[in-house]
Every structure is written in C-alpha cells, then in structure tokens.
Amino acid sequence: MNILRFKFTYNSIPRLAFVLPAIFFLCSCTTTEIDEFRQSPTAISFDESIVILGRRQNNNYETEEDFVTCVADVVSRGQNSISVVDEQLFLDAMFPFFEPRTAPMRTGHLEQLMAVDVAADKLEEFGIEYIVWLDGITERSDQSGSISCTIGPGGGGCFGFGTWTDDSNFEAEIWDLDTMSSVGSISTDANGQSYMPAVVIPIPLIARVEANACSGLGNQLKQFINGSGT
Amino acid sequence: MTTSLTSISAHGALKGFLLSAILLLTACSATTINISGTFPAPLVQKLPLTVGVFYDDAFTNHSFIEINDNTGDDQYIINSGSSQIELFNTMLPAVFEEVVQLDSIDSANALNGLDAVFIPGIEEFQVGLPQKTRLNVYEIWVKYNMRLARTNGDYIADWVMTAYGKSPEETFQSVDAGVNDAANVALRDLAASFTLGFGNVPEIKEWLRSENFLEE
Incomplete structure (x- = not known):
C-alpha cells in the first residue's frame, strides 16, 4: 500500500510557494451573469455619442468612478466601438444639472431638464444620443483566515492563509434622448473567491470580479446600443 | 574600551531621547487640512441684477477643529475659507449679471447701481471620518446662513441652506485627500x-x- 507522505523541511518551502499558488489559481475564478431587458430598438451613428454616468445619490454607497471609467473604456474600444463622452467633463459642462441631488432620476425629469434651453443646447453640442446610468457596488464577504508576519535581525517572513468573496452587482439603464424614454437595462452579477496564501511571502490570488463585471457589462452595452443586442 | 562603550551608550540615549521627543510632539500636534479645488461655472440663465457680495472674516478664514474623542485634543484642523471664496467667486458671476466684491457692508451705500447685497455665512460644519463613523466614506456637512439685503441694510431674505458631500474611502488614501474630496462634493x-x-x-x-x- 502506497501512502503519500509529505515531510515539511525548509528545502520544501520554495516548492510549496510554487505549488500552492498553482492550486489556488485554478480555484480563484469568477462567475459572471448578465441579463438584458430591451424595451425599444436602438441604433447609433459614428458622429453620435453616449455618456456613462454613475448614480451617486444613495446613502450607503456610490457607484465607483473607476468602474464607470472602466465600462466607458470597454465601450469606446474594439470592434463596433462607440464614442463615449468623459463623465467628469460632462458633469462639469452640465453643472449643476447632473449633481447627486439634482440629477434626473426618471425620464420624466429628463423632459423637464430638456425644457431648460441652456441644458438642452449643451446636450446637443455634445451630440449625445443615449445617457447610460450605472448603479451598483462590489461587496466583500466571507473573510476568513489569518496571516502573521515577523521580522528579525536574520530576516523576516509571513505564514498563514486568508480568503474572501467579492460580489459585484451593477445595473445599467439606458435613456434615449430623442424619445426621452428608457430603452432598456442590462444587469450584471459577478462573484468570485480570492485567496492569499503566505509562505515566507504573501501571494495574492485575486479573483477579478469587478474587472469581469466591467468587461461583461461594457461589451453587452456596446451590442445593445449598436442595435445587435438580443 | 570602557570609555568608548560609555560614550556610545550616552550617544544612543541622547538619540533615543530626541527621537521620543519628536514622536511625542508629532503625536500631540493636530493635522491641518487645507481644502482646495476648482469648481465649474453653473450653466444657468443670469438674473439681471447687480449684486454686491460681502465675505466677513469668519467666512473668509473659516476653520473647523475635529477633536480626538479619546484624548480630547485637536485632531484635525480643516481650513475651508479659501475654497468657499473660490466657489462663490465662480458661482455668483454665473447667477447674476454683475457682481461687485465689497470691503464692508457699509460701502454698499456709496456704490451706485447695486440692486442688493449678498452676505454668505457658515453656521455649522461637521465632518464624518471612517475611523469614527465605521462607514467606509468621508462625509462633510455644512449649514449656511445666506442673507440678501437692500443697499440701505434692510433684509430682503435670510435663509438657511445645507450642503452634503461624501467620498468613498480608498486603499492607501490619506485622511487629507478623503476630507478634501468630500468637501469638494x-x-x-x-x-x-x-x-x-x-x-x-x-x-x-x-x-x-x-x-x-x-x-x-
């Protein structure tokens, strides 16, 4: 009978440092689910633009600026790319109409805003066809494990193990400025577990949850606005 | 040899004392945060008014002190006066046809063509730090008292306005940057x-x- 035995020696540390990440790399994957709801047909020409704005009126959280920038990057690059107006540039130019307290929450408010000549003129100047509202957050849960590090005259090192789960939930609502109505929404739910084994040095094996949510949502949004969404 | 050891030990003690003194002084002193930022001019139809604006000393040099709950010492000194002036100097010319900055309220009478005098003031200033609120956001709340008066000093309106701003706490972000971002919002x-x-x-x-x- 063969019994697999592992004897821990100092010589085995480099081997362990290589094997452990390899094992956990396979485990630290992300699951992404994307749902699309279309109310009306959409299309965009090369001389028209969209703007992607983060919702920031919620008390408990606000949609991260980095996530908005990431989705805008995905939409404005690659095949069937769409021209995206920079969020901060748009907010400054349209100030004070899209601030957390004054931004239109429903398409009815958009109609009221378009009745203000200076605001309507500025929107036309940008050539914006669709406004995309992004709302959501990435939450961390199930954190467990511990890592302890020591340092002494002869050197230092860490030993331990940590793990956590990230869950990204974002929704994009698309408003058509011509019809002043909502044309649909796309929601994404991504989750994944990250690991941090530490054998002398901590090795972070991070599940790219938010990055996957961003690329999934961005690509779906591109298809949706170009009119090829399902 | 003995002399040498004594001299090294005395030198080390002096260094240790100086280091401790520096650490103690640093630990006791409050951190000063000067709010800075730029603000866009509002996109609104101007009112056909020539308004004089007077910023009093309390407004111009507005400073808020956040106390350390454990020690009772000053923890952060938040200076927002210059940003407040910057904001009003950007905002008011976009709202009114003409804006004149006044040295005193009395000087309004001597100026011809003024329709009203505007005097902003800060009544309350509050800051929410993640280390105290246990929320992962920096928050700033300000209560203003706005006054609009005729050039003879009679009040047209005296009203209260509140402003709120929050900024998410980020990894490796300093308290200064978090407070500054929330104040700008x-x-x-x-x-x-x-x-x-x-x-x-x-x-x-x-x-x-x-x-x-x-x-x-």
Missing part, C-alpha cells in the same frame, strides 16, 4: 442648490417680482 452640492433654488426662495421671488426683475 459638498461645495458643488451647495452651488447646485443655490443656482437652481435662489429664485425659488419665497422672499426673493416676491422681491424679484416687485422690482420687475422676473419675467412673468
């Missing part, structure tokens, strides 16, 4: 409410109508 919030709400303050609306500044 709060200042933008004030400018947004002021520009869109100025004409809707009942006393101001009435005055604008009575003086024929408002189109029916």
Whole structure:
C-alpha cells in the first residue's frame, strides 16, 4: 500500500510557494451573469455619442468612478466601438444639472431638464444620443483566515492563509434622448473567491470580479446600443 | 574600551531621547487640512441684477477643529475659507449679471447701481471620518446662513441652506485627500442648490417680482 507522505523541511518551502499558488489559481475564478431587458430598438451613428454616468445619490454607497471609467473604456474600444463622452467633463459642462441631488432620476425629469434651453443646447453640442446610468457596488464577504508576519535581525517572513468573496452587482439603464424614454437595462452579477496564501511571502490570488463585471457589462452595452443586442 | 562603550551608550540615549521627543510632539500636534479645488461655472440663465457680495472674516478664514474623542485634543484642523471664496467667486458671476466684491457692508451705500447685497455665512460644519463613523466614506456637512439685503441694510431674505458631500474611502488614501474630496462634493452640492433654488426662495421671488426683475 502506497501512502503519500509529505515531510515539511525548509528545502520544501520554495516548492510549496510554487505549488500552492498553482492550486489556488485554478480555484480563484469568477462567475459572471448578465441579463438584458430591451424595451425599444436602438441604433447609433459614428458622429453620435453616449455618456456613462454613475448614480451617486444613495446613502450607503456610490457607484465607483473607476468602474464607470472602466465600462466607458470597454465601450469606446474594439470592434463596433462607440464614442463615449468623459463623465467628469460632462458633469462639469452640465453643472449643476447632473449633481447627486439634482440629477434626473426618471425620464420624466429628463423632459423637464430638456425644457431648460441652456441644458438642452449643451446636450446637443455634445451630440449625445443615449445617457447610460450605472448603479451598483462590489461587496466583500466571507473573510476568513489569518496571516502573521515577523521580522528579525536574520530576516523576516509571513505564514498563514486568508480568503474572501467579492460580489459585484451593477445595473445599467439606458435613456434615449430623442424619445426621452428608457430603452432598456442590462444587469450584471459577478462573484468570485480570492485567496492569499503566505509562505515566507504573501501571494495574492485575486479573483477579478469587478474587472469581469466591467468587461461583461461594457461589451453587452456596446451590442445593445449598436442595435445587435438580443 | 570602557570609555568608548560609555560614550556610545550616552550617544544612543541622547538619540533615543530626541527621537521620543519628536514622536511625542508629532503625536500631540493636530493635522491641518487645507481644502482646495476648482469648481465649474453653473450653466444657468443670469438674473439681471447687480449684486454686491460681502465675505466677513469668519467666512473668509473659516476653520473647523475635529477633536480626538479619546484624548480630547485637536485632531484635525480643516481650513475651508479659501475654497468657499473660490466657489462663490465662480458661482455668483454665473447667477447674476454683475457682481461687485465689497470691503464692508457699509460701502454698499456709496456704490451706485447695486440692486442688493449678498452676505454668505457658515453656521455649522461637521465632518464624518471612517475611523469614527465605521462607514467606509468621508462625509462633510455644512449649514449656511445666506442673507440678501437692500443697499440701505434692510433684509430682503435670510435663509438657511445645507450642503452634503461624501467620498468613498480608498486603499492607501490619506485622511487629507478623503476630507478634501468630500468637501469638494459638498461645495458643488451647495452651488447646485443655490443656482437652481435662489429664485425659488419665497422672499426673493416676491422681491424679484416687485422690482420687475422676473419675467412673468
């Protein structure tokens, strides 16, 4: 009978440092689910633009600026790319109409805003066809494990193990400025577990949850606005 | 050899003492945060008014001290005066046809062509730090007292406005940067409410109508 035995020696540390990440790399994957709801047909020409704005009126959280920038990057690059107006540039130019307290929450408010000549003129100047509202957050849960590090005259090192789960939930609502109505929404739910084994040095094996949510949502949004969404 | 050891040990003790003194002084001193930022000019239809604006010393040099709950010492000194002035100097010329900065309220009488005098003031300033609130956001809340007066000093309106700003806590972000970001959001919030709400303050609306500044 063969019994697999592992004897821990100092010589085995480099081997362990290589094997452990390899094992956990396979485990630290992300699951992404994307749902699309279309109310009306959409299309965009090369001389028209969209703007992607983060919702920031919620008390408990606000949609991260980095996530908005990431989705805008995905939409404005690659095949069937769409021209995206920079969020901060748009907010400054349209100030004070899209601030957390004054931004239109429903398409009815958009109609009221378009009745203000200076605001309507500025929107036309940008050539914006669709406004995309992004709302959501990435939450961390199930954190467990511990890592302890020591340092002494002869050197230092860490030993331990940590793990956590990230869950990204974002929704994009698309408003058509011509019809002043909502044309649909796309929601994404991504989750994944990250690991941090530490054998002398901590090795972070991070599940790219938010990055996957961003690329999934961005690509779906591109298809949706170009009119090829399902 | 003994002398040498004594000298090294005395030198080390002196270094240790100086280091401890520096650490102690640093630990006791409050961190000063000077709020800075730029603000966009609001996109609104100008009111046909020539307004004098007076910033008093309390407003110009506004400073808030956050106390350390454990020691009772000053923890952070937040200076927002210069940013407040920057904001009002950007916002008011976008709201009114002409804005004149006054050295004193009394000087308004000597100037011809002024329709009103505007005097902003800060009544309350609050800061929410993640280390105290246990929320992962920096928050700033400000209560303003706005006054609009005739050039002879009679009040047209005296009203309260509040501004709120929050900024998410980020990894490796300093407290200074978090507070500054939240303050800038709060200042933008004030400018947004002021520009869109100025004409809707009942006393101001009435005055604008009575003086024929408002189109029916």
